Amino acid sequence: MKLSPLTRLRVWLRLFLLQGSWNFERLQGLGFFFALYPALQKLYRGEQLQQVSHEHAAYFNTHPFLAPSVAGAVLELEERRSRGEELPVDIQEFKEMVAAPYAAVGDALFWGGLRPVAAGVSLLFAVKGIVLAPLVFLVLFNLPPMWFRVFGFIHGYRKGIRSMEFLQRHRLPDWAIRTKETAVVLLGGLGAFMVFQQLQVVDAPKILGFSVIPLVILLGLCARRGMSVLVLVLVTTAVIIFVSLFGVDPTGWMSI
Amino acid sequence: MLVVDLILGAVVALVCGLDRVAALQIMISRPIVAAPLAGWLLGDIEVGLQIGMMIELLWLARLPVGAAVPPDDTQVAVAGTVLSIGMGKLLGHNGLEFILLCLLVATSLGKLGQFFDRFARLQNRQTMEKAEAAFNAGDLSAAQRCHLAGVFRFALAALGTYGVIVAGGFLLVPVLSPILLSGLKHSADWIRIALPLIGIAVILGTINVSRSLTLFSASFGMAFLLMWLV
Numbered sequence: 001m002k003l004s005p006l007t008r009l010r011v012w013l014r015l016f017l018l019q020g021s022w023n024f025e026r027l028q029g030l031g032f033f034f035a036l037y038p039a040l041q042k043l044y045r046g047e048q049l050q051q052v053s054h055e056h057a058a059y060f061n062t063h064p065f066l067a068p069s070v071a072g073a074v075l076e077l078e079e080r081r082s083r084g085e086e087l088p089v090d091i092q093e094f095k096e097m098v099a100a101p102y103a104a105v106g107d108a109l110f111w112g113g114l115r116p117v118a119a120g121v122s123l124l125f126a127v128k129g130i131v132l133a134p135l136v137f138l139v140l141f142n143l144p145p146m147w148f149r150v151f152g153f154i155h156g157y158r159k160g161i162r163s164m165e166f167l168q169r170h171r172l173p174d175w176a177i178r179t180k181e182t183a184v185v186l187l188g189g190l191g192a193f194m195v196f197q198q199l200q201v202v203d204a205p206k207i208l209g210f211s212v213i214p215l216v217i218l219l220g221l222c223a224r225r226g227m228s229v230l231v232l233v234l235v236t237t238a239v240i241i242f243v244s245l246f247g248v249d250p251t252g253w254m255s256i
Numbered sequence: 257m258l259v260v261d262l263i264l265g266a267v268v269a270l271v272c273g274l275d276r277v278a279a280l281q282i283m284i285s286r287p288i289v290a291a292p293l294a295g296w297l298l299g300d301i302e303v304g305l306q307i308g309m310m311i312e313l314l315w316l317a318r319l320p321v322g323a324a325v326p327p328d329d330t331q332v333a334v335a336g337t338v339l340s341i342g343m344g345k346l347l348g349h350n351g352l353e354f355i356l357l358c359l360l361v362a363t364s365l366g367k368l369g370q371f372f373d374r375f376a377r378l379q380n381r382q383t384m385e386k387a388e389a390a391f392n393a394g395d396l397s398a399a400q401r402c403h404l405a406g407v408f409r410f411a412l413a414a415l416g417t418y419g420v421i422v423a424g425g426f427l428l429v430p431v432l433s434p435i436l437l438s439g440l441k442h443s444a445d446w447i448r449i450a451l452p453l454i455g456i457a458v459i460l461g462t463i464n465v466s467r468s469l470t471l472f473s474a475s476f477g478m479a480f481l482l483m484w485l486v
């Protein structure tokens with residue numbers, strides 16, 4: 001039996017709730033069953049449906065934006081299994097095989113790379129007081145993930161087990177590294193923009209702006225050594241308040 | 257009017273809170289989106305934009321990878337905006353220093369909010385056990401309802417975090433404003449840019465990129481020079 005486009009659409013839409021029952025034991029397991037259920041219901045009946053559904057509720061964890069690729073491929077394999085065909089790989093084994101690499105690449109690409117890039121660009125707008133900054137963020141961030149969510153699902157369903165090659169062919173791990181590098185460069189530009197603007201507002205010597213580089217690196221080292229963000233925020237705020245309360249104006253020293 | 261503000265804030269907290277983990281994940285949960293959205297509904301988008309800008313980068317380096325539970329910056333952003341606008345009207349305060357005070361209070365209380373997120377995930381273990389029983393009984397509709405119950409729990413966790421921050425803020429902000437507002441008045445502009453810079457520092461300290469400090473220093477230096485000289 002072939003799954004109808006409507007059934008596949010229902011599965012795809014349900015994948016937006018993949019992490020709805022996320023827990024420390026099976027992570028996205030129950031969510032994966034929930035997403036696949038409309039298709040499983042068409043392919044199996046009775047005890048077989050019960051057994052296959054139970055299998056899909058086992059431990060599962062991947063990146064939510066790449067989960068549609070896995071789900072698409074699983075649907076193709078389930079179609080074949082329901083027809084009684086012999087599969088090249090067990091479906092649970094296939095899920096285990098692809099989930100971890102997809103999770104690693106997705107985390108690095110989307111969370112570690114794309115998110116800081118989109119945030120950096122939108123903050124440039126926000127610093128200028130442009131109220132469309134949130135929209136800039138949403139558009140920039142969502143275009144690539146939505147492409148992966150839509151075409152990953154279609155590609156996964158068409159190619160089945162061969163959809164795994166996608167990851168290698170498009171060198172997604174390399175893209176993740178490049179996106180992270182872009183994020184670092186962009187954040188450097190954003191930092192410079194904010195500092196320059198502030199120095200202009202208070203009419204302070206611009207040369208002071210370069211002192212921000214070692215300060216940021218110092219704070220970064222503190223974070224790397226495990227100091228929490230909350231502590232960094234509170235300590236930095238306290239220092240700035242303390243300095244300004246006692247009338248110390250470091251920018252004034254330079255203008256003498 | 258304050259009640260309306262709190263309810264509107266709760267709606268944003270709920271919708272954006274679900275986007276964090278349980279549903280959609282189209283990133284309306286990011287502070288740069290959630291805070292201006294709350295601000296817009298409460299009639300002052302500028303306040304939301306300021307708050308979103310200041311905290312967007314703070315916890316961006318804490319990735320929701322595997323079993324990690326990052327701090328709930330969504331609720332800090334929404335509750336911080338509601339406190340700034342709602343309490344501002346109530347106490348007759350406005351301006352950057354008051355926004356910063358509310359934000360600092362919300363950020364500190366946000367740590368408590370992590371408890372609700374963790375609790376929802378722990379409770380979902382029981383959901384999993386119920387789903388197991390449903391599978392064994394052949395009741396697949398019940399197993400699906402168990403999954404949806406998890407979504408409901410995440411919604412409650414979002415509201416719980418929002419409630420704790422707002423309630424704590426309502427107690428703390430009136431007490432702290434006479435003490436801290438004068439100090440913040442002279443330093444607000446510097447703190448406003450210090451917060452995103454801390455976020456950038458944390459990202460640099462944790463991002464897995466070789467030569468990240470070189471790249472950052474070069475781009476910062478070049479961009480700064482260009483703005484200075486051109």
